[in-house]
Amino acid sequence: ALFGYILTFNEPEDPASLFDDFWQKMGEDYARDLSTRGTGTDAVVRALVLLDIEQRIQGGGKQLTDFNLSLSEADRALAEQVRAATVQANEPKEIQDELIPPPERAQLAESATMRLATLKPSQRAAYYAVLAAVACPKGQRIFFDAPGGTGKTYTFNTILAALRAKGLIVLAVASSGIAAILLELGRTFHSRFKCERLHPAANQTLNISAQTALAELLRRCHAIFWDEAAMGNKYHLEALDKTLRDFMDSNVPFGGKTIVLGGDFRQTLPIVRFASRAQILQVALTNSPLWAEFKSFKFEENMRIEGAREQLQRTGGVEVDAAQTLDRLEHFAKWLLRLGDGAE
Known part of the structure; x- marks a missing residue:
């Protein structure tokens, strides 16, 4: 948060060098959290720090490129994926069970x-x-x-x-x-x-x-x-x-x-x-x-009947068992509907 404030309001002379000197300190919380899951690398932590800075300075109408900083699309995707996984890992079990990673x-x-x-x-x-x-x-x-x-x-x-x-x-x-x-x-x-x-x-x-x-x-x-x-x-x-x-x-x-x-x-x-x-x-x-x-x-199309009909078509209509199965399924489906409608 402090680094984003410095970039937005204090205009440091060499923000890129300042970032290189302190990004590891800024990313200590990320590194500590990720190390418990064995997913923390310097590249991931650096990308997470840059993503966080970018989101903070955008409120002031600034971009990373304004300060000679950059975040590649690959690193951005990696950081967003790790952040989403981190958020999900901190959710209650009831919510974790319903979220797809x-x-x-x-x-x-x-x-x-x-x-x-x-x-x-x-x-x-x-x-x-x-x-x-x-x-x-x-x-x-x-x-x-x-x-x-x-x-x-x-x-x-x-x-x-x-x-x-x-x-x-x-x-x-x-x-x-x-x-x-x-x-x-x-x-x-x-x-x-x-x-x-x-x-x-x-x-x-x-x-x-x-x-x-x-x-x-x-x-x-x-x-x-x-x-x-x-x-x-x-x-x-x-x-x-x-x-x-x-x-x-x-x-x-x-x-x-x-x-x-x-x-x-x-x-x-x-x-x-x-x-x-x-x-x-x-x-x-x-x-x-x-x-x-x-x-x-x-829903009108009976999938079981459709499957039997497709099987019959694949055999050219000559497979006796498939034809008999289709007849039985069609008869049963119609009877079941009549029964449910009170006609049987």
Whole structure:
């Protein structure tokens, strides 16, 4: 800080020589911190010091080149990468677990790009809608209406990869443990948000203190993805909404966070012990006042059928087993939809 002040307001005669004499002293804190992780070299510490000086003098309208100092693009990239890794290493464990280290983000971005090229039209529309929602200051609420086999989880993971590659914190949860395992960095809704599992009720909030690291994680996250949400209880959704509004000090739904739900209401609804059909429907997400906030995207292409169809095309339509498999999958998919719609 002092060296930046000297450069800005005192105009030393030979700032480059002054820097060469004292940069090691200025970088002692960096060197000490990096040595504990075995990543501290003179080149890294020098680059970090120059980057710090540059940021301080820019407020006074100055640049390093005004003082015969320079920071190469390679050194700048190295310093920014080390600084980001240092910041992440000092974060609470709850936040570290959700942040992708900077060196891994390029690979994750490449994976997201490759996945995007394979998405079907309805999946691609949902993908771009979520990315636009995350960029919106007040967020948006989105629901993927996705019958079995339409690639909901695949689309979820593609979007998660794209957002995390940008260094954003996005939380992935599911209503069941099996579904959570299929999500990248997935957790069950109950374990992640400490909600009342057995006896959810109206006007509850999540069991998270505002001063904890988990509360800070919720404040800093950009979006929350909830798979198999059709199994969820509306009181859990409302508790999440109340808690986020409180933590973000906002009256916007979910505190302005983007919420992405995925599921199929034709399948399992919330589990309520000893409840009648009417009581189960009463606690479904669609009976929450918050449901009006959600925009629905319907997934229409069945990925399992598409895979069988592509296999049949590769064999020129002569492979009997592939043709029979395709017929069975198409029949089952249509029957499942009719069953869920109450036509069977």
